[in-house]
Amino acid sequence: MSPHDATEIATQDAAPPATGGKLGLALLVIATAQLMLVLDDTIVNVALPSMQRSLHLATPSLNWVISLYALTFGGLLLAGGRAGDLLGRLRVFRFGIVVFTLASLAGGFAPDGTALVAARAVQGCGAAIAAPCALSLLATTFPAGPARTRALGVYGAMGGLGSVVGLLLGGALTEYLSWRWVLFINAPIAILVLIGTRVLIPGDTEHGALDVPGAVTATLGIGSFIVALTRGNTDGWSDPGTLACAAAGAVLLAAFLLIERRSRAPMIPARVIRDRNRGGANTVLLLLGAGMLAMFYLLTLYMQVVRGYSAMHTGLAYLPYVAGVGLASAGLGPRLLGALPAQAVIAAGMLLCAGGLAWYVVALSPASGYYAVMLPAMLAGGAGTGLTFVGCTVTGMQGVAPRDTGIAAGLLNTSVQCGSALGLGALAAIASIVTRSHQPGHTMAVALTDGYVAGLLAGSIIFAAGAVVAVLTINARVSPAPG
Numbered sequence: 001m002s003p004h005d006a007t008e009i010a011t012q013d014a015a016p017p018a019t020g021g022k023l024g025l026a027l028l029v030i031a032t033a034q035l036m037l038v039l040d041d042t043i044v045n046v047a048l049p050s051m052q053r054s055l056h057l058a059t060p061s062l063n064w065v066i067s068l069y070a071l072t073f074g075g076l077l078l079a080g081g082r083a084g085d086l087l088g089r090l091r092v093f094r095f096g097i098v099v100f101t102l103a104s105l106a107g108g109f110a111p112d113g114t115a116l117v118a119a120r121a122v123q124g125c126g127a128a129i130a131a132p133c134a135l136s137l138l139a140t141t142f143p144a145g146p147a148r149t150r151a152l153g154v155y156g157a158m159g160g161l162g163s164v165v166g167l168l169l170g171g172a173l174t175e176y177l178s179w180r181w182v183l184f185i186n187a188p189i190a191i192l193v194l195i196g197t198r199v200l201i202p203g204d205t206e207h208g209a210l211d212v213p214g215a216v217t218a219t220l221g222i223g224s225f226i227v228a229l230t231r232g233n234t235d236g237w238s239d240p241g242t243l244a245c246a247a248a249g250a251v252l253l254a255a256f257l258l259i260e261r262r263s264r265a266p267m268i269p270a271r272v273i274r275d276r277n278r279g280g281a282n283t284v285l286l287l288l289g290a291g292m293l294a295m296f297y298l299l300t301l302y303m304q305v306v307r308g309y310s311a312m313h314t315g316l317a318y319l320p321y322v323a324g325v326g327l328a329s330a331g332l333g334p335r336l337l338g339a340l341p342a343q344a345v346i347a348a349g350m351l352l353c354a355g356g357l358a359w360y361v362v363a364l365s366p367a368s369g370y371y372a373v374m375l376p377a378m379l380a381g382g383a384g385t386g387l388t389f390v391g392c393t394v395t396g397m398q399g400v401a402p403r404d405t406g407i408a409a410g411l412l413n414t415s416v417q418c419g420s421a422l423g424l425g426a427l428a429a430i431a432s433i434v435t436r437s438h439q440p441g442h443t444m445a446v447a448l449t450d451g452y453v454a455g456l457l458a459g460s461i462i463f464a465a466g467a468v469v470a471v472l473t474i475n476a477r478v479s480p481a482p483g
Contacts, residue, residue: 022199026141027151029196031158033097033134036189037127038162040069042296043170043182046311050179057113064117072124074417075223078268079215081132081410089133089140089406090200096130101190108183135409139397141201150334152397153390157329163296164322168315175312214259214266221252222418229425237429272404280473281396282415284346287466288353288388289416290423291459295357297424298431298452306366306445320375324382333390343474346391347467352384354463361457366445395476423462431455
C-alpha cells in the first residue's frame with residue numbers, strides 16, 4: 001500500500017460521520033432503498049401470468065419482462081458506481097431513485113407489452129445508478145468500526161432478503177389487488193427514501209472525467225453476456241443468437257481490459273482490484289448469486305407446479321429463509337466478524353447454503369412434507385446467505401479509499417447480478433435436461449422433481465466452491481475501532 005493510499009484510508013476512517021439518531025434514520029433510508037431495488041428482481045415473477053392475460057403478451061415477450069431488468073441493472077452497475085464517485089454520490093443516488101420510480105409508474109400504467117418491457121429496461125437503469133451509490137453513502141455516513149460493520153450487516157441482509165420479500169409481496173399484491181401494484185408499490189417507498197436522504201453525508205468526489213470508452217465497453221460486454229445466458233436457457237446453448245451474444249461479450253470485455261490498461265482515468269482503478277480480499281469477496285458473491293436466484297426459481301416451480309401452491313402460499317413458504325437471513329445478518333454476522341477472521345465467517349455461510357441445498361437433494365420428492373424437508377433447509381440457507389452477504393460486503397468495502405467507494409460498491413453489486421444471470425441459465429438448463437431424459441414410465445411430477453433436484457445439486461456444488469474460494473483468497477480480519 002502506498003503512503004497516498006494509506007492517507008486516503010485514514011481520511012475515510014476519520015471522516016465526520018452522522019451522529020445520534022440520524023445514524024438510525026440514515027441506515028433505514030439506505031436499507032429501504034437497497035431492499036426496493038433488489039426485490040424488483042423477483043417481485044414481478046409471480047405476477048407474470050396475470051400480466052400475460054391482461055396485456056396479451058407472447059411468451060418470448062414475457063421472458064423479457066424479467067430479463068431486461070436484470071440486463072440493464074447488471075450491465076450499468078460499474079458505470080453507475082463510477083458516476084457517483086465523479087459527480088457526487090448523493091446527487092447520483094437521488095437521480096437513480098427518480099428514474100427508477102418514474103419507470104415503475106410507467107410500467108404500472110403500461111397499455112401493452114411493449115410499453116411494459118421498455119419500462120422494465122429503464123427501471124434497471126435507475127437501479128444500476130442508485131444501488132452502488134447507496135452502499136458508498138453508507139460507508140461515508142457511518143464511522144469506521146462496529147457502527148459501520150453493523151450497518152453493512154443490515155445492508156447485506158437486504159441483498160438476501162430482497163429476492164424472497166419480492167416473491168412474498170408480489171404474491172400478495174397480485175392476489176389481492178392487481179399485477180400493476182407490483183410496480184406501483186415502488187412509488188411511495190421511493191418518495192420516503194428521497195425525503196430521508198437529507199440525513200446522508202454526501203462524501204467527497206473525485207476530480208476527473210468519466211472513462212466513456214471503458215463505461216461503454218464494460219456495459220455492453222456485461223449486457224451481451226447476460227443476453228447470451230438468457231437466450232441460452234430459452235433458445236438453446238447452440239442457438240446462433242446465443243453464440244453471437246457470448247462472442248460479442250468476450251470481445252467487448254477484452255476491449256474493456258485493453259482500454260483500462262491505457263486509460264489515464266480508468267473506470268476501475270488498479271488500486272481497487274489489486275487487493276486479494278476484495279477480489280475474493282467479489283468472487284464469492286458471484287458464486288452466491290449463481291446459486292441463490294436459481295434456487296428460488298427451482299423451488300418456486302416445485303411448490304407451484306408439483307405441489308400446487310398458490311402465489312401467496314409460495315411466498316409464505318419462504319418465511320423461514322427470511323428469518324434465517326435476518327438473524328444471521330443483523331445480529332450474528334457482525335458479531336462473528338468482530339471475533340473471527342472474515343474467511344471463517346464467509347466460508348461457514350457458504351457451507352450452510354451448500355448444506356441446505358444438499359438436504360433437498362437427499363430428501364425432496366413429489367410428496368415431501370414441508371416441515372421435515374423445506375423448513376430446515378430454508379433456515380440453513382437463509383442463515384448462510386446472511387453470513388455470506390455480511391462478510392463479503394464488509395470485506396469488499398474495507399480499506400477502500402473514499403474516492404473509490406462507488407466503484408467498489410458497483411463491483412460487489414455487479415458480481416451478484418452477473419452470478420445470478422449465469423446460475424439461473426445454467427441450473428435451469430440442467431433441470432430441464434434431467435426432466436426430459438426420464439423414460440415414459442415416470443409421472444410428470446417425478447420427472448420435474450428429479451430435474452429440480454439435479455439443479456439444486458449443482459447449486460450446492462457452487463456454494464461449496466464458494467467456501468473454498470473464501471478460504472484460499474480472504475485473509476482479512478474486521479477489527480472494531482478503538483472506542
